[in-house]
Amino acid sequence: MLLEVGGLVKRYKTKDRQIVEAVRGIRFTLSAGTILAFLGPNGAGKTTTIKMIAGLVRPDDGDVTVEGHSLSGRSGQALRHLGAVLEGSRNLYWRLTPLENFEYWGGIRGLSRKTARDHGRELMREFGLEDKIGSTVQQLSRGMQQQVAICAALIHSPSLLLLDEPTLGLDLDASDRIQDYVLRLAHERGVGILLTTHQMEVAQTLADRISIIQSGVLTLEGFKEDVLARFTGSSYVFELAEAPSAEARILADNLGAAWTSECEFRVVLDRPTDVYEIMRALEPCSVVRVMRETADLATVFREHTRKSVSMESVREVTA
Amino acid sequence: MLHALRAEWRREWVQLRRYPTELLSELAVIVLVFYGLFLGGSYMAGGAILGGRLSDIIVGYALWTLSMMSIGTMGWTISNEAQNGTLEQVFMSPYGASLILLLRNMANVVIGLLFTILTLFSVMAITGHYLFVSPWDMVPGLLMIASATGLGYLVASVTILMKRSQQFLNLLQFILLFLIMAPTANLGGAWRWLAIMAPFSPVVALLRSMMTQGSALFGAGDWLLWSVVNAVLWLLIGLLVFGWAQKKARRRGNLSHY
Numbered sequence: 153m154l155l156e157v158g159g160l161v162k163r164y165k166t167k168d169r170q171i172v173e174a175v176r177g178i179r180f181t182l183s184a185g186t187i188l189a190f191l192g193p194n195g196a197g198k199t200t201t202i203k204m205i206a207g208l209v210r211p212d213d214g215d216v217t218v219e220g221h222s223l224s225g226r227s228g229q230a231l232r233h234l235g236a237v238l239e240g241s242r243n244l245y246w247r248l249t250p251l252e253n254f255e256y257w258g259g260i261r262g263l264s265r266k267t268a269r270d271h272g273r274e275l276m277r278e279f280g281l282e283d284k285i286g287s288t289v290q291q292l293s294r295g296m297q298q299q300v301a302i303c304a305a306l307i308h309s310p311s312l313l314l315l316d317e318p319t320l321g322l323d324l325d326a327s328d329r330i331q332d333y334v335l336r337l338a339h340e341r342g343v344g345i346l347l348t349t350h351q352m353e354v355a356q357t358l359a360d361r362i363s364i365i366q367s368g369v370l371t372l373e374g375f376k377e378d379v380l381a382r383f384t385g386s387s388y389v390f391e392l393a394e395a396p397s398a399e400a401r402i403l404a405d406n407l408g409a410a411w412t413s414e415c416e417f418r419v420v421l422d423r424p425t426d427v428y429e430i431m432r433a434l435e436p437c438s439v440v441r442v443m444r445e446t447a448d449l450a451t452v453f454r455e456h457t458r459k460s461v462s463m464e465s466v467r468e469v470t471a
Numbered sequence: 472m473l474h475a476l477r478a479e480w481r482r483e484w485v486q487l488r489r490y491p492t493e494l495l496s497e498l499a500v501i502v503l504v505f506y507g508l509f510l511g512g513s514y515m516a517g518g519a520i521l522g523g524r525l526s527d528i529i530v531g532y533a534l535w536t537l538s539m540m541s542i543g544t545m546g547w548t549i550s551n552e553a554q555n556g557t558l559e560q561v562f563m564s565p566y567g568a569s570l571i572l573l574l575r576n577m578a579n580v581v582i583g584l585l586f587t588i589l590t591l592f593s594v595m596a597i598t599g600h601y602l603f604v605s606p607w608d609m610v611p612g613l614l615m616i617a618s619a620t621g622l623g624y625l626v627a628s629v630t631i632l633m634k635r636s637q638q639f640l641n642l643l644q645f646i647l648l649f650l651i652m653a654p655t656a657n658l659g660g661a662w663r664w665l666a667i668m669a670p671f672s673p674v675v676a677l678l679r680s681m682m683t684q685g686s687a688l689f690g691a692g693d694w695l696l697w698s699v700v701n702a703v704l705w706l707l708i709g710l711l712v713f714g715w716a717q718k719k720a721r722r723r724g725n726l727s728h729y
Contacts, residue, residue: 164724252482260478
């Protein structure tokens with residue numbers, strides 16, 4: 153297993169000497185080539201968990217292993233397999249060019265100058281930024297800086313990449329480039345990616361697995377499709393070729409139709425086969441499209457986190 | 472590790488080169504300081520050349536500057552990296568922050584030494600007086616820098632725990648100045664241990680013996696031995712305290728948010 157997070161606990165002492173449990177026994181795994189979206193409201197414990205995985209915060213209990221190397225034991229070995237772009241911090245010196253940054257960050261991870269330069273050039277080419285290699289980082293746009301930051305985090309070819317809000321504040325083009333790259337990185341090159349973001353559409357596009365943390369506890373975990381399916385209701389949208397007759401409309405109303413326009417209504421069905429019954433009721437008016445409404449990640453997140461978390465029933469594992 | 476040292480060296484060098492006006496003005500200031508020392512020394516000697524004594528003054532000044540740089544660099548690096556937002560990435564290096572700080576300090580000392588040598592040659596060319604600095608003078612210099620590195624780790628420890636260390640650094644400089652000025656080498660009895668254990672004290676006694684009495688490096692009693700012991704001791708203390716401070720900072724979670 154690429155990453156194993158085993159029962160992490162972190163307590164902080166507040167200024168008035170109260171003990172606050174920021175993370176309470178978090179446990180999950182991440183395999184190579186998988187993107188795990190680690191989601192949660194502000195203050196849920198995401199950043200603390202990510203920093204414990206990066207070795208920046210020492211857990212009070214539990215351990216993290218990367219490629220079988222424990223962070224509390226052989227942290228140097230574990231850190232060799234780890235790259236990170238953390239929100240609120242940088243992995244670039246702004247007065248240096250991207251290439252000089254790659255030489256430095258590669259060097260302090262044990263790469264020779266030539267290897268770091270060659271790999272850096274290759275990464276910049278993949279982002280279409282090869283013509284920016286000679287500009288200092290401060291001369292680049294925000295989007296380009298973020299792409300170079302990802303290149304710097306990948307300079308030593310880590311097998312695990314931590315991405316904290318990688319597309320925050322970026323324009324659509326830069327955001328799309330990063331998302332495309334992250335998908336290729338995981339699915340074509342087998343890099344495991346732990347992603348945290350508040351941008352649910354980004355998480356939905358990228359993630360293979362979803363975890364939600366609330367009040368320091370993992371409250372939902374599973375494959376994206378399973379998580380979305382759990383929250384997908386039996387609601388269907390019918391789109392008609394023309395406005396139906398008054399009789400057909402009454403029949404549809406009797407079956408619970410909620411009209412959104414002259415030619416479109418939404419209905420909740422007990423069984424999927426009830427769709428045919430409605431189509432027959434609407435005859436001779438023809439149905440252009442029937443669509444089963446699927447939940448998006450934003451809806452899942454909202455619905456899930458709206459529930460209060462009780463410590464006794466904290467873990468709902470769907471897969 | 473060699474790659475990391477080279478990376479630190481290149482980073483320092485590139486940053487120096489990128490802003491040539493900053494580099495030139497820094498060089499000009501150092502040349503002026505050394506030229507002032509040279510003129511002052513000559514003036515105090517009544518126009519006569521101070522010969523070996525003057526070289527001692529200049530060597531002493533250069534060592535003091537390099538040592539102070541070693542002490543300050545680590546603390547400054549931590550607060551500067553934290554303000555830049557790059558501190559966390561430095562701490563994520565598989566080599567560990569202690570080694571990265573040491574390598575950065577070494578890169579800084581080498582650059583500082585190059586500046587000093589360049590300056591010295593400039594001053595000698597301007598004045599037409601050539602000083603003789605024995606290569607043996609480098610040994611106490613290196614021991615002094617090793618002690619200074621240990622103290623630098625202490626400043627760095629204060630910085631990662633307290634976030635700021637400027638006042639601690641100022642206080643430390645005063646204490647060191649006192650230890651250098653005070654004739655601790657003449658202390659007897661139990662006080663002699665102060666002269667042996669206090670940072671810089673034995674190496675200053677060694678330098679004094681070499682400079683004022685013209686003793687050879689190995690002919691200054693046991694001060695060379697105590698200087699080595701002292702340098703190793705302070706380097707170890709610094710490393711141990713920094714290791715403890717890192718653990719504490721990681722436990723508190725305050726490696727960022729400066």
